[in-house]
Amino acid sequence: MKIGILGTGAVGQTIGTALINKGHEVLLGSRTATNQKALAWTAQNGSNAKNGTFEDAAVFAELIFLCLNGTGAVDALQQAGSHNFSRKVVIDVTNPLDFSHGMPPSLLPEYSNSWSLGEEIQKQLEDARVVKALNTVTAKLMVNAALVNDANHNLFICGNDIDAKNKVKHLLAENFNWKPENILDLGDMKYARMTEGIVPFWVSVMQQQGTAMFNYLVVR
Amino acid sequence: MKIGILGTGAVGQTIGTALINKGHEVLLGSRTATNQKALAWTAQNGSNAKNGTFEDAAVFAELIFLCLNGTGAVDALQQAGSHNFSRKVVIDVTNPLDFSHGMPPSLLPEYSNSWSLGEEIQKQLEDARVVKALNTVTAKLMVNAALVNDANHNLFICGNDIDAKNKVKHLLAENFNWKPENILDLGDMKYARMTEGIVPFWVSVMQQQGTAMFNYLVVR
Numbered sequence: 001m002k003i004g005i006l007g008t009g010a011v012g013q014t015i016g017t018a019l020i021n022k023g024h025e026v027l028l029g030s031r032t033a034t035n036q037k038a039l040a041w042t043a044q045n046g047s048n049a050k051n052g053t054f055e056d057a058a059v060f061a062e063l064i065f066l067c068l069n070g071t072g073a074v075d076a077l078q079q080a081g082s083h084n085f086s087r088k089v090v091i092d093v094t095n096p097l098d099f100s101h102g103m104p105p106s107l108l109p110e111y112s113n114s115w116s117l118g119e120e121i122q123k124q125l126e127d128a129r130v131v132k133a134l135n136t137v138t139a140k141l142m143v144n145a146a147l148v149n150d151a152n153h154n155l156f157i158c159g160n161d162i163d164a165k166n167k168v169k170h171l172l173a174e175n176f177n178w179k180p181e182n183i184l185d186l187g188d189m190k191y192a193r194m195t196e197g198i199v200p201f202w203v204s205v206m207q208q209q210g211t212a213m214f215n216y217l218v219v220r
Numbered sequence: 221m222k223i224g225i226l227g228t229g230a231v232g233q234t235i236g237t238a239l240i241n242k243g244h245e246v247l248l249g250s251r252t253a254t255n256q257k258a259l260a261w262t263a264q265n266g267s268n269a270k271n272g273t274f275e276d277a278a279v280f281a282e283l284i285f286l287c288l289n290g291t292g293a294v295d296a297l298q299q300a301g302s303h304n305f306s307r308k309v310v311i312d313v314t315n316p317l318d319f320s321h322g323m324p325p326s327l328l329p330e331y332s333n334s335w336s337l338g339e340e341i342q343k344q345l346e347d348a349r350v351v352k353a354l355n356t357v358t359a360k361l362m363v364n365a366a367l368v369n370d371a372n373h374n375l376f377i378c379g380n381d382i383d384a385k386n387k388v389k390h391l392l393a394e395n396f397n398w399k400p401e402n403i404l405d406l407g408d409m410k411y412a413r414m415t416e417g418i419v420p421f422w423v424s425v426m427q428q429q430g431t432a433m434f435n436y437l438v439v440r
Contacts (some may be wrong), residue, residue, distance in 0.1 A: 001395060023418065101334070103348060104410075104411075104414065106333050106334050106413070107333050109333065109334075109433070112332060112333040113263070113326050113327050113329065113332040113333060114321070114326050114329075148439055149439035149440065150260055151353070152439065153439050156421075156425075184425070184428055185428070186425070186427075186428055187424070187427070187428075188301045191324075191424055193326070193419040193420065194324065194420055194424045197417055197418070197421060198417070198418050198421045200413065200414055200417060201376075201414040201415070201417060201418045204406045204414045205406070205438060206378075207407070208404055208405070208406055208407075209404075209438065209440070211440070213322075213440060214438055214439065214440045215439060216436040216437065216438060216439070217436065217437045217439050218425060218434055218435075218436060218437075219368055219369035219372065219373050219434060219435060219436070219437050220368060220369065220429070220431070220432060220434045
């Protein structure tokens, strides 16, 4: 599958490499076509790895991952051109974290409590089928759920398009070892308020555990 | 032990009855000394059960549970008299939930993201040793952790006083079947932003699960 990734940080690179290893073609998009991190990633990941602008990634892709910094996400989508996302499944991994007051982070005030970055992204990309997913775990665990507790832990997703959510579940199961029954669909994109809202808590538990390699299992 | 409970709703009554059943003396405090729910509770719970005003509960108690509605909590503490909490361990079970926009709830804006009700309560009761605890699970589970997954799930607590947190851990283990190793101390009272912040998420998972009898287990 042709997959575009917007964002060249640890999350974008980790997801990109994992998808290359599963046989997909990946274009890593950044603000400029000559981003050094993207060029280095492309050089290390073989002929299925490409890089370009945000727009290049959106145009190239059948399916798109958003791995952008929360503060720059909306601007990046505008650079990419919202028409280039039309009808495509977009997996939104972004978190609107605000580290400006130190640790633990808070949320950017404009994307806290009664509005979320996920909702804003769906609003910006009105014809796209956005699914909020993977933003509640660390990058290495995103791409290999089996690294924690034999994959017995939960991912919380949401979005407005049920078919898109099913496609994302399938993709995460096929490529990243997530057990479909452990992927819990909380509802429409409004629930991004919840799955983004628990990320400052996640950072606090990370501090308490002394590792980012953990997740939650809902038990009854 | 003489325990005061501020708040006569399901949480206050459930905790009160559980403590009576463990042999404690409990005074259930409300806005007026003739609150009908408190009188009914007292009549049903034997000679160790008492009721009175918020102030009566604070004066009576060696240890205090706050089981107040988020919107009325600060007002209730002012009625009770902050000097009556001096040096006492106060277990803050409150959540600043805002249901005015329907389900799922958000947080009251004044207690969201960068400030919490737990921090406000510690500020109001400056000489008290406030521990935020139990607010992340349903009332029946608060008082009997063994009702879910053989008590293998986590409680997240925080507060500024380490000795008070240890006393609360001990009390929850002795009376409510919480395994001490499953009670995770996230840090000082600032972390109430996190443990209150995950409650709208909890409501969303409750909707998804179809029951409130669940909790999270941190797995590695």
